[in-house]
Amino acid sequence: MTTNKQVIEWTESQKQEMQTNLLAWYDKEKRLLPWRENKDPYRIWVSEIMLQQTQVATVIPYFHRFLEWFPTITDLAEAPEEKLLKAWEGLGYYSRVRNMQEAAQTMVEKFDGNMPNNLKDLLSLKGIGPYTAGAIASIAFDLPEPAVDGNVMRVYSRLFCIEDDIADPKSRKIFEQKVRETISHDRPGDFNQALMDLGATICTPTSPKIEIDPLKNLYESYKQGRFEDFPVKKKKVKTxxxxxxxxxxxxxxxxxxxxxxxxxxxxxxxxxxxxxxxxxxxxxxxxxxxxxxxxxxxxxxxxxxxxxxxxxxxxxxxxxxxxxxxxxxxxxxxxxxxxxxxxxxxxxxxxxxxxxxxxxxxxxxxxxxxxxxxxxxxxxxxxxxxxxxxxxxxxxxxx
Missing domain, CATH: 3.90.79.10 (Nucleoside Triphosphate Pyrophosphohydrolase)
Structure with a gap:
């Protein structure tokens, strides 16, 4: 692949086209998931942490049980460790749920047991990084904040021919900036969730369904005949x-x-x-x-x-x-x-x-x-x- 790190800029018309097409597709095709039943920030937080390194189908029964056992942030903060780990048993990466409890305890101490409604305070909580904070801020509180995960980076790398290595943490800011430039301010939560669904079901790593992709006419990589050259990702660390x-x-x-x-x-x-x-x-x-x-x-x-x-x-x-x-x-x-x-x-x-x-x-x-x-x-x-x-x-x- 020829390296070309020239940044592609869009017109306001292109940004509007993306928002309109993407949200129209989402309204018709969005996945029906239990954490999307309402905008409760606690439910959104639990789902986003569970979905890290774990497939949606696996998460759903764990999500229901977790909310049954710990229906509020306070319940999570006060949960015995044995019960907490039992609720997570089989999901792996147990530091996730330990960090969740520590964050819940912080919310009880500093925010009256509620999820903070701004990005700065969300990022101050244990285990909540830029992606999770952006997801909560946009979905629960309608703030136009990016929520950049692997799906989003794949979509945007193909839209803008972004050559930066998506496995390099330093590349995240490039993608976050592009999402900020294009995100819907009227429906930021739906916009971010639409990107997640698009990356998971249409703009997939292999065998992408470009013919039915609502953003087909906007992919610069597709226009150049280089669609499947993106995203750029270095080799995995050896096991x-x-x-x-x-x-x-x-x-x-x-x-x-x-x-x-x-x-x-x-x-x-x-x-x-x-x-x-x-x-x-x-x-x-x-x-x-x-x-x-x-x-x-x-x-x-x-x-x-x-x-x-x-x-x-x-x-x-x-x-x-x-x-x-x-x-x-x-x-x-x-x-x-x-x-x-x-x-x-x-x-x-x-x-x-x-x-x-x-x-x-x-x-x-x-x-x-x-x-x-x-x-x-x-x-x-x-x-x-x-x-x-x-x-x-x-x-x-x-x-």
Whole structure:
């Protein structure tokens, strides 16, 4: 692509044409979403935070439950952390909901439990950046503020042939300025939501439906035959792989050992089976041994345990790290499943090992550990990798 950073300027007539065509299309084609039922700023805020990194279809049931559990900003501010995280369980990026609670507490302290109605105060709240502040300001309070997300940047890069990298934070101001120049002052909230819908359904990253796009005649990139050259985006940051053995240890009461993660960092204060990190080579050897075992064993059973004199297929590294569990737990010869999960820039690979506490033995609990039956797992906040491992256990009916 030829680099050309000349800024394209529109006439007032072109701006009016965009507003008229876009809003007419929106009035006819807008998506019916629960947070659009009214202009309650709290509902708008909750939906916008949930929609970050998450698809609309996934968000809708979470949105309903969240508003049921925490119907007001004050309810959110006063919610116990366990209930808060449970409401968010499965959405991921848990810092979002922690920041929401901190923002709600600020609103209770400084704004009488109400959402502030100006951009400056909105931006002062934890977890509310330019996009979310612009969405709330325009939709709830009819302020002509831009709400620039990936959809909007894609539309505007194609409208104006904007060559700036949309993955570069410094580019945001360029797009915000273009939205300010073109936004409807009569219907700013609808204008921003129309852009979101257009980017999500018509002006999509691949296979855009240009023939039915209400802005077809305004795209400078289309006129130049370069429509799909935009937006410009640098390559993603490479995902870092991490390797674990997860320990599903069952006691005589049919309870499983759970470990609470630290209060800071990824998946803070959430519960998982104990996770032992191993090297890539150790992990790959365990997987290879496991697959060979399944090939060589005609009828492997869930109760095929490692004898005292045998070398386990799973590396002894993970066993040694669990407070002498290698002496108190009878381990199955092979893993009972494998789970992978991708976080923003990390990919977890996990082999699930299964074992039973031996007769007349016990596992000494650490401060951050507890025992729980599968039937009680709903009382714990689990991250997605743990939910996947629990699904494996649930599928093994004879455990």
């Amino acid at each position: 870092i792989p991490l390797y674990y053995v997860a320990l599903a240890i069952k006691n005589k009461k049919n309870e499983y050992l759970l470990r609470k993660r630290p209060s800071e960092g990824l998946l803070a204060n959430m519960w998982t089976f104990p996770l032992i990190e191993v090297t890539k080579s150790e992990y790959e050897k365990m997987v290879a041994d496991w697959k060979n075992y399944l090939l060589d064993t005609k009828e492997p059973t869930l109760f095929d345990f490692v004898a005292e004199s045998e070398e386990p297929l799973l590396s002894g590294v993970f066993i040694e790290q669990l407070d002498k569990a290698h002496k108190t737990v009878a381990w199955q010869k092979q893993p009972i499943g494998e789970v992978t999960h991708i976080f923003s820039h990390r990919k977890w690979h996990m082999l699930l090992a299964h074992g039973f506490v031996k007769e007349n033995e016990s596992v000494k609990l650490q401060e951050n550990e507890t025992w729980a039956k599968i039937t009680d797992f709903d009382d714990f906040v689990f991250p997605k990798p743990q939910q996947k491992m629990v699904a494996i256990l649930n599928n093994l009916s004879n455990i």
